[in-house]
Amino acid sequence: MNRILSVVVNNRSGVLNRITGLFLRRGFNIQSLTVGTSETEGQSRMTIVLDVDDERTAEQVIKQLHKQIDVLKVSDITDLPIVARELVLIRVNSPLQTRSELTALIEPFRASIIDVSRDTVTIQAVGSPEKVDALIFLLHPYGIKELARTGLTAFVRGNDVASEAPRPYRNRVLSI
């Protein structure tokens, strides 16, 4: 069973190590972990997808995360209305004769071709993990040469329309 945790942490050096070290030490399984700056300066947001056996383990993970002094907030957002996205890059075999077929295939996924060579194309897709899984499944018969997924990033859907648009935020170097 997968749980999605949204964790706000102090953007201090070693924080990522503290979190992953905690998972290692306590024997928790991480399915994916993404991290980047958040809307507040000095704070980062992590999205952790957990692979847990039961509610009790999930609860224990949350409590252990809370114990970390650099962890400011932990929310289990699995059952909440959320916006959850993952990005994937897939380089797939694509001789010229199959290319139009491939283009038609990825179109419903709103995926796009972002790089082209003689025999391959690189497809970029953004969506829920299920959508990404479905796209990968469809592309398998063509021969996937290379694949990279970012892991899930997510937060709770806003109550008003305005908050749905992400606030512009300048890029800063992450010291994680």
Place this chain on the structure above:
Amino acid sequence: MGVDLKPSAKACTSVKPLMNGSRMLVEALKREGVEVIFGYPGGAVLTIYDALYDGGIPHILARHEQGCIHAAEGYARVTGKPGVVIATSGPGATNLVTGIADAMLDSLPLVVFTGQVATQVIGSDAFQEASIIGITMPITKHNYQVRDVSELPRIIREAFHIATTGRPGPVLVDIPKDVSNAMGWFDDQAEVRLPGYQPTVIPHRMQIRKVLDAIRAARKPVLLAGAGVLHARAQDLLREFAERAQLPVVNTLLGLGSFPASHPLFLGMGGMHGSYAANKALYEADLLINIGARFDDRLTGNLEHFAKSATVAHIDIDPAEIGKNVPTDIPVVGDAGEALKMLLEEGPEPGDAAEWLAELGEAKRQRPFWYHDSDQELKPQRLIQMIHEITRGGAIVVTDVGQHQMWAAQYYPLEQPHRWVTSGGLGTMGFGLPAAIGAQLGRPDALVVAVLGDGGFQMTMQELALLKEYNLPVKVIIVNNQALGMVRQWQELFYQGRYAHSIIPNLPDLVKLAEAYQIPGYRAKNPSEASEVLRRALAEPGPVLVDCWVTPGENVYPMVPPGKGLHEMVGVTP
């Protein structure tokens, strides 16, 4: 360097003096009320040691960094104050690791300062560089690397705050050499800013009422009291609560002393080598109230059989402990003292448990700890009883880890708190002697008895030097069975007597060893010698070592074999 003090009103009331990082450290330690530092100098902390030279805080130079940190643990255990340790970078820092892990598992407040190579060369595998932050991340409550001298006062204040509040624990502060050299303004008003750290001290009243409802409904209640009660200094409240609610009390190994051993409601220690009555109560209870213990596996035995038919209430300041090992019906997050206060305010009433109390009282009388005594051989159990008798039960007892530790827990009943110093969670051999030194420094007027095995003693015996150097009247008693007794016992019981490397040959002459350190040494090989020698040792004004040759093959009973439930104890009766 030009000193520019703005003549504002604020600057007049709090002038921040200019000093280097090392001097700041000393000033900050004074501000925190540090009475003693345990440490070992080296290249990366030379400036810090220069500041300590006339800094006004006594410094205890152990003979190994492991000695420093266990001494700090012993000090913290008996005083309740944080133990402060300084070591150099690299090997100095890594030598502390065992003690830091020990303090982490036993929730002891320590603030550990390690030197680090200069910030410019961190990561280059410089001389005596080790990533002590990475190494200690899993075994500290929190750790810091100071990157700028201006952060130092705040970090030190935060370190002490974190170490001593909530669930206590070790905090490490790593200070690169250039930071301890650098000049900066010492801010003695440095503010603690820890939004991610807000321990819940006051419990929820509704939950407290649920506990009291459960007591009224219970027929077989039991109260399990751990070291959390001692950290909260709540032993008097515990006693009042147990008396008013008529609850039988079981202690964990580390909780010993939180409830008077002679009290009629006391059942003794529970767990692997606990008393029959305590384990019976834990196994059969219909209500188990755990206050300040963490359901360690040495206490619970096989969890499948633990408190199977009990409603479990768990009071702990660390929410992560609740439900970690044992599913909890009534969780209460809060300080043990505050919880007991609230329980008493809400008016505890006993349930219908008279029959249960009588049954447990009977079990206690019928199944006490036992051993076959002898006049020819010195039985280790009898040795502990003699120590108890001669010290009139009033000593601070420090142990190492192994058989002697369990015998001390069984045969030295404690009436008062903060007189029991032992390594529970990590089970660290080599802990005892340095911890006894720390305990004696923390309580200079108390009688400190270090009960050590010959194995653990040899792991840190170089610290004998401190007894002489600081004239600490610690009575070191070696329970000498020329073996790693507990290992030997397990090999006897579970490995068909194949004693793989558990017998220690070529033990040095411990009396001569003591003499080499200019400490009087005595030897006893039978009960009458032991009695005489112990009396003589206790009469000595200074440190003494007593080498007691006990029956080598003696085992600790009763015992819950590994993997078994508390109801499957063996060796309950002779």
